[in-house]
Structure formats: C-alpha cells, structure tokens
Amino acid sequence: MAEHPADVVPTLELRGVRKAFGPVVALRSGTLVVAPGSIHALVGENGAGKSTLVKIVAGVYRRDGGELLLDGRPVDFGSTAESKAHGVAVIYQEPTLFPDLSVTENIFMGRHPLGALRRIDRAAMYAEAARLFERLGVRIDPRRKAEGLSIADQQIIEIAKAISLDARLLIMDEPTAALSGVEVERLFAVARSLRDEGRALVFISHRFDEVFALCDTVTVMRDGEYVATHPTASTSVDRIVAAMVGRDVAELFPKTPAALGDPVLEVQGLTSAGVFQDVSFTVRAGEIVGLAGLVGAGRSEIARAVFGVDRYDAGSVRLAGKPVPPGSPRAAIEAGMAFVPEDRRRQGLVIDASVSRNVAGVIRGSLARLGLLTARAENAAAAPWASRLEVKTGALDMHATTMSGGNQQKVVIAKWLATEPRLLIIDEPTRGIDVGTKAEVHRLLSELAGRGIAILMISSELPEVLGMADRVLVVAEGRITADLAREEATPEAVMLAATQHPGHHAAGLQGHRPSDVAPTEAAS
Amino acid sequence: MSQPLRHDEGAEASTSEALLVEPSRLSRGRRVLGVVLRSRELSIFLVLVAVVVAATARNSGFLFSADGWRNFLLNPSILLLLAVGQATVIITRNVDLSVGSVMALTAYLTGRLFIDVPGIPVVVVFAAGLAAGALLGLVNGVLVSLARVPSLVITLGTLYAYRGIMLTWAGSERINAGDLPAGFLALANRSVLTVPVLTLVALAVLAVVGYYLYTARGGRELYAIGSDPDAALLYGLGVRRRVMAAFVLSGALAGLAGVVYTARYGTVSSSVGSGFELQAVAAVVIGGVAIFGGSGTVWGAAIGAFLLVTINRALPSLGIADFWQRAVWGALILGAIVLDRVLAARQARRLVRARDVA
Incomplete structure (x- = not known):
C-alpha cells in the first residue's frame, strides 16, 4: 500500500x-x-x-x-x-x-419517506425526486412511469x-x-x-x-x-x-488455414434504429470471421438480425447471392443458415430433452413419417452427428441437462449441422466451458471451416477471436469500427477500435484510430 | 389549455406529451381528474352502471325493491373478499388457486364450531375462520417462496389437497340452517342504513387493504416485486417475506369468505366454493390488475367482482338464456385482456414517439 x-x-x-x-x-x-x-x-x-x-x-x-x-x-x-x-x-x-411504477417510487422503493401513522408522504417524495432531477439537470416528470x-x-x-x-x-x-x-x-x-x-x-x-x-x-x-x-x-x-x-495468445487455438471460397454471407447497410447502424460485411466459404467488441456494443443484436430473429429497419442480407427475407428465422434456416445463440441453456437446447431429440429437432419436418416422429428415427438421424462431434454422452437418450457445458455446446452445434448449413453463426462459443473442452470446441469450428462452412463467430474473449478468426470485425456502439486481417489483429488494435465511440467524444481517441482497412478487400 | 404557460419553450406541446418527458405543469386537480378519467376502474364501473340500468329498466325490482337492493349489495360480498385477496397475490406476479377450497374448509369449520361448541360467540367463529384461512395461506406462501415452484402449480396442488381434507373431514355430513344459531343466520338480514352488515364487512376489508397497498411501504413493495422480481432482489426488498404475506392475506380473506358464506346461505355442502378461485381471478383481471403483476388496484378487483355477480343476476331478467351467461363472462375476460394489450401497445408507441422527439 x-x-x-x-x-x-x-x-x-x-x-x-x-x-x-x-x-x-x-x-x-x-x-x-x-x-x-x-x-x-x-x-x-x-x-x-x-x-x-x-x-x-x-x-x-x-x-x-x-x-x-x-x-x-x-x-x-x-x-x-x-x-x-x-x-x-x-x-x-x-x-x-420497476416498469409499472413511477420514476419517483423507483428511486425511493423500500425507503419511502413516511409521514404520520407510517403512511407514505407522497408530496415529500415527489418534491425530493424533483430536487434530484434538478441537481442532475434533467427534465423528467416525477410522476411518470418508468416504462418507456x-x-x-x-x-x-x-x-x-x-x-x-x-x-x-x-x-x-x-x-x-x-x-x-x-x-x-x-x-x-x-x-x-x-x-x-x-x-x-x-x-x-x-x-x-x-x-x-x-x-x-x-x-x-x-x-x-x-x-x-x-x-x-x-x-x-x-x-x-x-x-x-498483456498475455500471449496461447496455443489453445488449433486454427488450421482453410481455402477461402466465394462469399456466402453478404450483409449490406444493416440498420436497426438505436441498436446498430450501417453494418456491412461479407463472410466467405471456409472463412471464420470474428465479431469482437465490448459487451453491449451490438454484436449479438447484429447476429440476431442477420438470422431473422429480430427485425431491422434498413439494409439487406444475402446468402450465397440470394436475398434472405428479414424477420424469419425459418427462411434463414431454409436458405442455409445455422445459429448457435449465446445463452444455449435458454435458447439453444431443449434442456430437459434427450440428445437425439435435440439434434433431430430442427430437421423434424424431413424425419417425420406420416406426420409421426419416432424415437428410432430421431436416434438414427442423431447418431452420426453426435459421434462425429465426439459428444461424450453415454447414450443418445441421455438428457442434455446433465451434460457438461462443453458437451451441451457440441449438441447444439450437432443439432444445426444436421441441417447441412452453409453459414454457422455462433455467439460466445465457449462461454462457461472449462479450458480443456474449449479447445475441442475450437478444433470443431476449425474443422467445419475446413469443410467449407462459413463461420461468423461472436466472442468477448479476445484471445479466442485472435486465435480463431481469419478476419476480425470490431463493433463499437453499433457500428463496425475496424476490419482487421489476421496479421493485423493485435490485442491492442482490437481494444482500441472497440473502445472508440463513433457517435460522440470521437475526438478524444483520434490519435489512436487504427489504420482504416477497406472492408471488402481485407479478406483476399 | 386556456391559461398561459409559465415556460416559453414547449408551450405548444400537448398536455399528454408534456406529461411524458417533462415535469407536469398541470394543476393538482386537473392531474387527478386525468388519472381518474383514464383509469380502468372508471371504465369497468361504467359497464357495471350500464348493466344495472339496463336490468332495472326492464324490471324496476332489480334495484328498486327491498330484495333487489339487498341482493345487489349482498351477493357480491363473498366474491369481493376473494377478489381482494387474489388481487394482492396477483400484483406480486403469483396466483392463488386454492381460495375456493380454503373457503369450503372454513365454511364447514364454521358449522362444526357451532355444533360442537354450543354457545360459542359469533366473533370467535369469525376469528377462527380468519385464522384457519391464514394458516392455509401460510402453507401456500411457504411452499411458493421456499420451493421456488411457480405458485400456479403449488396452489393447484393445495386446491385439491384442501378440498380433500374437507371431504374427508365432512364425510357425508352437511351443515344445515338448523345446526346454526339464529343470531348467526340473522347477520345475513341485518343491515345498517339499508346496507347489509356482511357487505359492510367486505367493504371494510376492501378499504383497509386498498389503503395499505397505496400508502404503506409494504404495499408498494408488493407492486415492485410483481413489476420485476429480479430488480426487487437487487433493491434489497424482502421478496420472500412479502410474497408469503400476500398468500397469508389471501388465505385469511378466503377463510373469512367461508364464514360469510355460511352466514349468508345457512347450508354447507361438499361442493361449496368449487370454481370460486377462477371467478376470483376473473374478477381481478376484469378489474384491471395485470395478470403478470405490478399494476392494478383492489378497487378495480372489487368492481370486477360486483360486475361478474351482477351480470349473472341481470342476464336472466334481460331474457338471456342460461347458456349465454358463461359466454358473457368469457367475453368480458377476453375483452379486458384485449383492451389491456391495445392500451399497452398504444402507450408504448406514444412513449417511443415522445422519446424520439425529445
């Protein structure tokens, strides 16, 4: 000290x-x-x-x-x-x-000023709130609800x-x-x-x-x-x-170079008011593109919009040259997209269902015979995928909830591979996964890229992005602030691009702005 | 607005926009008036008035006869008690489906006490009903807040469990008016200034609970918990304790309703109170309490209870077949929910627009 x-x-x-x-x-x-x-x-x-x-x-x-x-x-x-x-x-x-309560009650909840007989002194409460807002220099009606x-x-x-x-x-x-x-x-x-x-x-x-x-x-x-x-x-x-x-990008990341093919995903001018603006990028076959940035920069939101979970206000998404209609995950799946969400327990897995049911879930339509789905058909479809991904689960009817995070993630990936996608969007692929299994997930991603699948990977872990990605797009406050090729992507360059804020205050960091890379040329 | 505004900027802004983003410049009277006019309680009250007017126009005895007036005030008092308790629970983003069974148990308990303890004072019986209900409510509350299982499931379980206890206890016996002291049964006919005493009891309960929810810290915390349970934990509110208290209140009021039921009807069969839990939920929802908690008042729930019971009595005299009465209830519930959605969507759009302007 x-x-x-x-x-x-x-x-x-x-x-x-x-x-x-x-x-x-x-x-x-x-x-x-x-x-x-x-x-x-x-x-x-x-x-x-x-x-x-x-x-x-x-x-x-x-x-x-x-x-x-x-x-x-x-x-x-x-x-x-x-x-x-x-x-x-x-x-x-x-x-x-609390959205249903007035902003004043939000400030004083649990310690309302009390008057006689321990009843809440609303007049004093509103006056105090008005004083606080005045001190902060904002004009908010103390009586309005917090909602909106x-x-x-x-x-x-x-x-x-x-x-x-x-x-x-x-x-x-x-x-x-x-x-x-x-x-x-x-x-x-x-x-x-x-x-x-x-x-x-x-x-x-x-x-x-x-x-x-x-x-x-x-x-x-x-x-x-x-x-x-x-x-x-x-x-x-x-x-x-x-x-x-300050640390080295460990040799945790078995990234093998893959031959790059034609552009698979082309995103042009994607905008969602208040969330992200004018986002354009491409992902080629066999390429892993990392989407880096701080939590809340809008990375997941961009991915969700591309996949059609969220709607967007302007821009276009094309997959293999064909436009993908907005706001329809179903259309995105049919076009050849797969999406592994950030919170796999809540969005990616039927956590209380068996492995095979999970894997077969997305291809139910093609599995069903006379509209009926049998456990046998599900097992038959799931087995090859699970074994290829080395999912360590005793049997295919084991429940997903009892598996480790790494194996759960593999089940989610297996589930999507069964649809034979051209593009895999994966959000935080190794969150909550122990170090040993992380490498397995990384090897899997690398292998998929080698097979010609285009991968868009969102990750908050800088070493993961730098280790795995062929190209790094940095998002800051809803805009892409840097497009870095693998050689240029140093931790410092990514951090600086991630911490600049394009809207206001931009002047403060001008000296550190990373060299501008033309977005489309960087891949070649 | 006719009077000149003190602030120059934003003078053209309509009153509604000014309310949204800036401190309100409206006088206190106008503000209160605005809140009342926009309230759900008023609109549902107007529906109630319309039903009463229509039924009375058809048959003046509906309201303007000794019997009609008494039924209008007395019949809803049981559902009103249940609705007040249910509203308190629903405000915390929970639900209590066991109230019908709790009511059945205490209705039977009331009869049993008069039979087994001759000469027992009526006040003690009321206290016993309240206490027994509170105990059953406490069981619900403890299970919900400790087991972390949704209250829908817990109270569905206790709905059957409590009913089972009542059936086992009562066997094939039923309580008849002959088993009950005349003084107790007379409660149903006693009135003060033409208002039945039992109704006064229900209204007193309503007033106390309504006052508590509006002006006590504990009451406001119930709203906060229902509005966002996770935020309530971060605020350091005693979420478990409050939720448990809401269930105890609901149980106690259901217990009271059981005693009132016995006093009103004089007989207790094994099916007493079946389906009352859903009527209570319906009254609460129609009365403008959000089913996901955080908003609404017991006043609205009480008017909802009056509306449901009164409609039931009015439809036959309006010449509408029995079958349609249930359908009308359903339509009311759906109408209330659709109205909520429409209003919420409109409000959200208005807020977004106001924000973009700001």
Missing part, C-alpha cells in the same frame, strides 16, 4: 477476493483499495472479473475467500439490503427498474437513486455506455461534487478518455486477477491497454 498515506483509512478495501461459479472461476484474486474523496477507475477486458467484484461488494454474491473491508472494518454482506445499510450504492450496467424511458433516462434514474441513498461508496458499472455527451458531462459534475464531499467512487468504463478525465487512480484487472494500480497522472492509455491484454 505504498501509494496510500498510512493515516487515511480506505473507504473500500478488497484483498485477494475469490469467487467461483461451479468449475468456472470468475474472480481469482480481486484487489482494490479506494480512498475517501477519490474517484477510482476499474478497467479490464470483458470477463476480467470487474462485474463479479462489484456484485460481491454490493452483496449480490458472497465471496468464497479473501478480505472485504469497509472503512477499515471487515464486512460480509449476505444481501443487497445489508450493503445498502452500510452506505454502498451501486449503479449496475443494466438498469434495474430511454436507456439513458433509466440510467439517470439509477444515478438519482444512488445519490439519494447518501452513500459513502458509489460504484458505477459502465454508467456512460448509453449516455450522450451532455449527459456524461452532467454525470461527471455530480460525481466530482460527491468526491469533494469526501465520498469514494468506483467508476468502471471502457472509455479511456473518460477514465482520464474523471478519475484520479486506475486499477487494471485481467482474467479475474489484480494487475496494477496507478495514479492516472502518471500513466497513459497505451500502458493501460498493454496491462489489460
């Missing part, structure tokens, strides 16, 4: 905090020391463990080990109510509001809630992701005034210009571990990026 004077007791102190979810370790060694009257930035890649750390401080999760001290006293929060009572306020990445608020306004409500808590420690998990320039400035003004009152603030952001503009100290995390803490005055964006990604 050399950087802190000994006489100041830190408001928040975490030492070697650990948290695992089953076999997956989310936080290996979380360390963070925040002094009162300071704004402390916490940075790291997706999956570095920042959000887990925040949730431990907030009392959402209970830590498995390590020390957690508040004002020098050890604490152990079993619920969010306890952390609140200790003066900890958290603004989560995703706003958590824009994400930015929802975030404002969250901030108002945190301020009204009169917290000693305010943690903001990417509060600015949805805010416009003016709103960000206003938030910063409030943050600074809270700091000047002697409160401690933790600010999580991927926007380095904001980190340097607002924070006095920065802590970097990587792979669930503490890396370093620096005063912002004595470090630079480049040094922080290097600390964030």
